[in-house]
Amino acid sequence: MSKKLLALVGSPRKGGNTDTLVDEAVYVFYKAGGEAEKIYLNSVHIKPCQGCFACMENDGLDSVCIQQDDMMGIYQKMFEADFVLWATPIYMWSPTAQMKLYLDRLFPLGDYQNTRWRCALNGTPVGIIIVYAENDPLHSGVFQTRDILKVVAEASGGNTAFVIHSTVGEKGKTRQNVDLIQKVQEAVGKVVQGLD
Numbered sequence: 777m778s779k780k781l782l783a784l785v786g787s788p789r790k791g792g793n794t795d796t797l798v799d800e801a802v803y804v805f806y807k808a809g810g811e812a813e814k815i816y817l818n819s820v821h822i823k824p825c826q827g828c829f830a831c832m833e834n835d836g837l838d839s840v841c842i843q844q845d846d847m848m849g850i851y852q853k854m855f856e857a858d859f860v861l862w863a864t865p866i867y868m869w870s871p872t873a874q875m876k877l878y879l880d881r882l883f884p885l886g887d888y889q890n891t892r893w894r895c896a897l898n899g900t901p902v903g904i905i906i907v908y909a910e911n912d913p914l915h916s917g918v919f920q921t922r923d924i925l926k927v928v929a930e931a932s933g934g935n936t937a938f939v940i941h942s943t944v945g946e947k948g949k950t951r952q953n954v955d956l957i958q959k960v961q962e963a964v965g966k967v968v969q970g971l972d
C-alpha cells in the first residue's frame with residue numbers, strides 16, 4: 777500500500793495519552809506498507825487567523841492563506857494525504873489551543889467559500905481521537921469537542937472516518953489501556969482497508 781497518513785497532534789505532551797494513540801495509528805499504517813507523518817502542532821509555527829478574509833477574494837490565494845508560516849507545508853501535506861488524523865486532549869471543555877489555531881486556518885477550505893480551495897479535503901477520510909481526564913463524559917467537554925472537530929472536517933470536504941474518545945489516566949497510562957489501543961488499531965485498520 778503506498779498511502780499516506782498525516783497525523784496532527786494537539787497535545788503539547790510528547791509521549792502523552794494523545795501521542796500514544798497516534799503512535800498506534802501510525803503503527804497500523806506502517807504495518808500495511810503505508811507512510812505516516814506525525815506533526816506536533818505545539819512544535820510548529822501556526823499564527824492565529826487574522827480575519828483578513830483575503831482567502832475569500834476571487835478564486836482564493838495561491839498559498840491558501842496570506843500568512844506565510846508552517847501552515848503552508850501542512851496544507852500541502854494534507855492535500856497529499858490519503859488519511860488525516862486529528863488527535864487532541866480536552867483542555868477547558870474544548871480542543872487545545874494548538875489544535876484550534878490549526879482549525880481556524882482551515883477557514884479557506886470551508887464549504888461557504890467560492891474559491892478553488894473550497895472543500896479541498898475532497899473526500900479524504902479524517903479520523904478523530906479525543907482524550908480527557910473526567911470520568912463522566914458528560915462533564916468532560918467531549919461532545920462539543922467532537923462536534924467542533926467533525927464540523928470543521930466535513931465543512932473542509934473531509935469524511936469523518938471515526939471518532940474515538942476516552943477518559944484516560946496520567947501520562948503514560950494509555951500504553952496499558954489494551955481496549956482503547958485495540959479500538960484505535962481496528963478503526964485505522966478499517967480505513968486502511970477502504971484505501972486499498
Ligand SMILES: Cc1cc2nc3c(=O)[nH]c(=O)nc-3n(C[C@H](O)[C@H](O)[C@H](O)COP(=O)(O)O)c2cc1C
Pocket residue numbers: 787788789792793794795865866867868869870907908909910911915916917944945946947
Ligand atoms: C489546561 C488543562 C485543561 C484541561 N481541561 C479538561 C477538561 O475540560 N475536561 C477533561 O475531562 N479533562 C481536562 N484536562 C485533562 C486532559 O485532557 C488530560 O490530562 C489528558 O490526558 C491530556 O492528554 P495528553 O496526555 O495527550 O497531553 C485538562 C488538562 C489541562 C492541562
